[in-house]
Amino acid sequence: MTAQLNSACRQALVDYLLHLGDSDTVMSQRLCEWVGHAPALEEEVAMANVGLDLLGQARSWLSYAAELEDQGRDADQLAFLRDEREYRNLLITEQANGNFADTMARQFFFDAWHFHLLTALCQSTDAQVQAIARKGLKEVTYHLRRSTAWIKRLGDGTAVSHQKMQDAIDDIWTYTGEMFTATSTDPLLVEAGIVPASAPLQQQWLGYVQATLQEATLTCPDENAYMQIGGRQGLHTEQLGYLLAEMQFLPRAYPGATW
Amino acid sequence: MLREDGQRPALDAIWQLLDTVPDPEVPVISVVELGIVRQLNWQQDRLVVTLTPTYSGCPATQAIADAIHMALWQAGLEQIELQEQLSPPWTTDWISPAGRDKLRAYGIAPPAGSASKRTLLGEEPEVHCPHCGSVHTSVISEFGSTACKALYRCDDCREPFDYFKCI
Numbered sequence: 001m002t003a004q005l006n007s008a009c010r011q012a013l014v015d016y017l018l019h020l021g022d023s024d025t026v027m028s029q030r031l032c033e034w035v036g037h038a039p040a041l042e043e044e045v046a047m048a049n050v051g052l053d054l055l056g057q058a059r060s061w062l063s064y065a066a067e068l069e070d071q072g073r074d075a076d077q078l079a080f081l082r083d084e085r086e087y088r089n090l091l092i093t094e095q096a097n098g099n100f101a102d103t104m105a106r107q108f109f110f111d112a113w114h115f116h117l118l119t120a121l122c123q124s125t126d127a128q129v130q131a132i133a134r135k136g137l138k139e140v141t142y143h144l145r146r147s148t149a150w151i152k153r154l155g156d157g158t159a160v161s162h163q164k165m166q167d168a169i170d171d172i173w174t175y176t177g178e179m180f181t182a183t184s185t186d187p188l189l190v191e192a193g194i195v196p197a198s199a200p201l202q203q204q205w206l207g208y209v210q211a212t213l214q215e216a217t218l219t220c221p222d223e224n225a226y227m228q229i230g231g232r233q234g235l236h237t238e239q240l241g242y243l244l245a246e247m248q249f250l251p252r253a254y255p256g257a258t259w
Numbered sequence: 260m261l262r263e264d265g266q267r268p269a270l271d272a273i274w275q276l277l278d279t280v281p282d283p284e285v286p287v288i289s290v291v292e293l294g295i296v297r298q299l300n301w302q303q304d305r306l307v308v309t310l311t312p313t314y315s316g317c318p319a320t321q322a323i324a325d326a327i328h329m330a331l332w333q334a335g336l337e338q339i340e341l342q343e344q345l346s347p348p349w350t351t352d353w354i355s356p357a358g359r360d361k362l363r364a365y366g367i368a369p370p371a372g373s374a375s376k377r378t379l380l381g382e383e384p385e386v387h388c389p390h391c392g393s394v395h396t397s398v399i400s401e402f403g404s405t406a407c408k409a410l411y412r413c414d415d416c417r418e419p420f421d422y423f424k425c426i
Contacts, residue, residue, distance in 0.1 A: 042400030042410065049402040056316025060345070131346035135315055138348060138426045146401050 005068075009192055012185035013126070014069045015088065016195060018078070019232055021061030022089035025079055026240070027110060028054040029247050030097060039100055046146065050107075053139040060132040080251040084241050085234040092175035094231075094240040098168065101161070104150040105168035109209065111144040113179040116204045120196035129194060148212055155216025166218055177227025179205070270299050273306070273331070280330045283322045284405050287365040290323055294353025297344055305338040306331065311349045314406045351425050362423060363389045368396075368411065370425035386422050388413035398422075 005013065031051035038044030062075035073081075092110060097103045118140055121133035154165040180202035182190075189195045206223060213220045230236065250257065277299075278291040290296055298309035308327060312320045324341050331339050351370035354362075359369035371384040386396045393415040401424075403410040408421040 042402070045404075046400060046402040049406045052316035052318070052406055053314060054316070056312070056314060060315060127346075131348075135312075135345045135348040138350075139315060142401070142424070142426065 005192075008185070009188050009194075010068055012183075012188045013129075013194060014065050015183065015185060015232075016189055017061050017065035017068070017129075019088040019090075021058045021065060021075075021078070022087050023093050023110075024054040024058035024061065026087070026089040026243065027093040028052070028058060029243055030093065030095075031103075031107075033097055034103070043100075047103075050143050050146075053136075053143070057132065057136045057139070060135070064128050064132065076251070080248045084236055084244055087234060087236065087240060087244070088232050089236075089240075090175070090178055091228055091231040091237055092172065092178065094237060094243055095172060095175060096239055098171075099164065101154055101164040101168040102171065104147055104154065105165065105172050107143070108147040108151050108212070109172065109176050109179075111140060111147045112205050112208050112212075113176075113201075114140045115144045116201055116208070117196070120201060123193075124195065125193035151212055151218070152216040155213070155218040162217065165216070169213070169218060170221055173221040173225065174228050177225075178229045178231060181227075181229050181232070183232050267301060267304065268334075268336075270301075273299055273336075276330060276334055277308075277327060280323075280326050283319045283326065284407075285362065285365065285367065287361045288354075288358045290327065292355045292358030292361070294355065294358075295323065295349060296327070302340075305340055306336055307340045307342060309342045309344050311344050313349050317406060319405075351423065354423075366390065366420055367408070368420055368422040370423050372425055384425060386411055388416060388418065389420055390418045391416040 028051040031047045031054070034047045035044055038047060058079070059075050062078045066073050066075055066078055090110075092106060095106060115137070118133045118137040121129055122137060124130045124133065151165065154161040156162070157165075180198040182198050186195065186198075190197050210220045228237075274291065274296075277296055278289045280290045282288050282290055282293050285293075293313070295311055295313060296308065297311050298307075300307045300309075308331070310324060310327070328339060328341060354369065362369045366389050368386050368389045371386050385394055387394055388396050388411075391413060393413055395414040396411050397414055398409060399412050399419065400410040402408075403421045407424060409424050410419065411422045412419045
């Protein structure tokens with residue numbers, strides 16, 4: 001499969017795979033920060049397990065990126081030895097955990113994007129992209145079911161939980177538009193049938209989000225509001241540097257360490 | 260020893276051998292019954308074992324690969340290659356009927372229904388209590404002691420139990 005890609009397309013795919021792998025990695029790291037702090041043990045276990053699924057998917061995407069770029073790096077080196085400006089994750093994934101409603105709003109928007117994207121990638125013309133997407137979709141479906149349930153439970157709960165959920169949604173909303181912005185090289189991949197176009201994906205996402213928020217008695221913010229972008233160009237919010245400093249400390253302080 | 264005379268052992272014998280390798284998380288069930296050994300092939304004198312992970316992030320994946328490698332090596336096979344295959348993705352439908360019985364006897368409710376029916380986003384599955392068989396059960400948490408399980412409670416006998424999630 002990879003032999004059929006010309007070099008421009010190959011580079012575009014590496015960039016896209018880093019975008020997927022980095023988004024999963026950073027989301028996973030954020031979720032695992034809840035361990036020892038979650039409001040209930042069951043939720044702590046759930047967030048750690050969602051994080052674990054995402055870490056596994058990140059390894060698949062980054063391994064494939066490493067194979068295609070062919071520079072002798074592996075998934076671990078991509079995750080632990082690249083700096084902030086080289087990370088291609090969505091800005092929403094690096095935002096701080098905040099309170100439980102903040103975390104669930106972030107998770108819900110991310111899961112809904114992830115679910116619709118992986119569903120489309122199951123039809124990718126690239127066999128490996130398709131295989132990883134089909135594997136991941138089963139897990140992400142479960143994630144989306146859980147975060148959707150929390151949006152409804154908190155939104156349609158008490159006056160306090162409703163207000164906290166609404167505030168959380170309003171606060172994170174500015175980071176959702178980036179999920180559907182394309183880079184200059186994405187059209188190459190869309191044309192080759194490797195990844196889906198972002199416009200139909202955005203409509204599916206918005207339809208799901210609006211229906212869920214309505215059922216949760218929450219107000220969906222303006223879809224045409226100003227959106228923060230830059231993650232795919234390596235232009236991050238200040239949050240990411242701190243996250244990477246913690247995540248990458250060990251392999252950078254003790255290069256090649258094993259146990 | 261599968262291999263005393265320098266001949267390649269039959270694949271059937273190797274399947275039987277691997278059926279004695281327990282899953283590290285749920286040791287009552289073998290890696291074959293769990294459905295994660297997908298294929299065995301000979302490439303000349305090298306045995307190729309194709310494995311499929313249950314969950315992308317399953318921490319037991321490496322332990323399973325090591326256990327399989329060790330079992331084959333102890334049986335006298337030296338040239339072994341383990342390959343990972345993602346597609347088609349593992350599903351709980353691949354857990355054998357014998358494996359399901361063993362899970363139940365161990366106190367873990369086996370997956371209810373078929374993963375192919377897209378029960379994931381639909382209504383809750385009917386989960387039977389592995390202790391008393393009651394269908395009056397309720398979910399405590401959608402995630403349990405491992406990524407592949409959820410935590411349930413029996414409303415009749417009051418025992419909590421793990422449920423092997425249907426994916």
